[in-house]
Amino acid sequence: MRLERPAPRSQRRVEPREDFDLSSCRTGGRSIRREARQAMADQAQHEEEILEAPARGSAEELLDAGAHDPIDAMRHSAAHVMAEAVLDLFPGAKLGIGPAIADGFYYDFELPRPLTPDDLESIEERMRQSVAADHRFVRREIPLDDARVVAEGQAQTYKVEILADLAERAAAAGETPPVTSFYEHGPFSDLCKGPHVESTGRIGPFKLLSVAGAYWRGDEKRPMLQRIYGTVWATREELDRYLWRRAEAKKRDHRRLGVQLDLFSFHDISPGSAFWHPRGQRIWRTLESAMRELQERRGYEEISTPILVHKKLWQQSGHWDLYGDNMFRLESEGQEYSLKPMNCPESAVVYRSRLRSYRDLPLRYNEYGRLHRNERSGTLSGLTRVRQFIQDDAHLFVRPDQLAAEIEALLGEVSEAYSWFGLEPRFAFATKPDKALGDPMLWERAEGLIRDALDRTGVNYVVKSKDGTFYAPKIDIYIDDALGREWQMATIQVDLVMLPERFDLTYIDEHGAEQRPIAIHRAIYGSLERFIGILVEHFAGAFPLWVAPVQAVVIPIADRHLEAAGALAAVLRSRGLRVEVDDSDGRMQNKIRVAQEQKVPYMIVLGDREIEARTASPRTRAGEQQPPEGWDDLAARLAAETSARRPD
């Protein structure tokens, strides 16, 4: 029924890994980096400028080189200039790769010592000189074998490796070794397929941002290089806007706001696990009860299963082998147990607890299970990457003929839930990967059903070929937050193999024969921790009324108004509103300021005038002064706004 709007929902991105699909897991940090991608909306104008300064080479070459966005050529050129500067300051430095990325570029180096912030300044200074010199970028084509000699001569071992790979790849494809290209500007020359801008003078305003370690080719068994990140834009205004956006993102950081709004805290006695304070817990419960309401309305039944589970279960599910490193294990009386990292195997246990009839399906089990995953210490990050969390998890067991309707309903649930927050979901349909389990016919059928459901609901989606999990095709849901950062929120996975086969799930059909059900894994918020973290940043702490931990503060002007303030608060609370009275000794102005800083949606000042008329005129946190209304009317109005779950 809520299929009218583009579907929403996302299953927690963590969940997919749950099913071993580690690759699909996007970390928060990565998403944040993508954030900037959005900034490009208004770039048309500088694109023209760049086009006026075409990269060397024909349009075809540019296309071959995959130059989708002209500004990438400038960013990549900036990377070359940075490499020039680094080589100048550190002769003998070895170069890794230096691509253009979302809002800038990076280059990886092997250097004799760690870089410091001061080094970044020196490098920037050298870069400016190179830009001022306006060196032309010159493309030089060199046969691969010659290129290897050059790279070896320069002791550029990483470039040598890249060339060796190119040769190997060509050999594997039965082709002759390709001609490689070098780009030179001034004293600098680098193996590079291009394209570049015409000359270094075409590089716009830039800034080096940070240094970080990065494994060569992302492989932790390879050497760790030093990566310098930089950003570059066509105009000063764009650079400033980007830097402003970074600063804004920092201000909205949920780790900062979590302290400021007293929502949660982290402590080294349990790294990666949040301590929820009363106000944070109120948000939690609000989201949870909204979801429970939706689930009950849509025929879910809630279950609850143990956190501490014998390893036998994980061996059967396959987690013990495939996910073991991520599980917390413990031993008791000679038996080995684990804290559950996922709910799904135990929901299968519940399913199997009795014989199921085709009449029982679909079965929709939802569970707010507390999960533990032993994430590597270096990856922990606020609420977005934790070791303990709770999902709004559910597992649906359906007959094949019910799958389409269930998926359609799930898309509707996603749409509905995301509309509560004003989030616009985007969908990606991930199909069968090369390495997949189960009957190809079932895959084909499942994919067809997913596609039908997506098409029927009229949502827009992209297809990510071969991006499904090894046991299931899936629908991934993404959102862009208020700063344009992309987050993968969830996944709807159609599991044909893992729960049904491994746990030998069956139901008895109308002919008395055993059949396999299909399992759907889904979570709409995903990890509540992560979801709340994203909400904090999306709303910058100014939650919609229905979510706000404190919805209204009653502000008595003087002590003699305290009693009436309590009475008004009682009226509001009787309608289920979360209301506090500021009975501190401060002045009214100060109380407003405090409420404002706490991002409380409504501030209700109570003085002689209001008390006499038994009215109240709320001030919104946007600074709007609303007309006076009676206490009961106000309470009814705010209660109605709350239950509407509007996103503003």
Place this chain on the structure above:
RNA sequence: GCCGACAUAGCUCAGCGGUAGAGCAGCUGUUUCGUAAACAGCAGGUCCUCAGUUCGAAUCUGAGUGUCGGCUCCA
């Protein structure tokens, strides 16, 4: 896990070999006040932990713990 940086009062931060500081918050008192900060006083710290160097360590060294920025958008 790995590379780098950081860890001082509840919060934000200064101090960087010689007796621990500020603002805000807190507490007490005064003030009773009309839409983003009343005034005064008081209190508050194993300077992350453990070793080491030193006459002396918040400050230097080492180890540990935690946090932050990252760890292929493949020439």
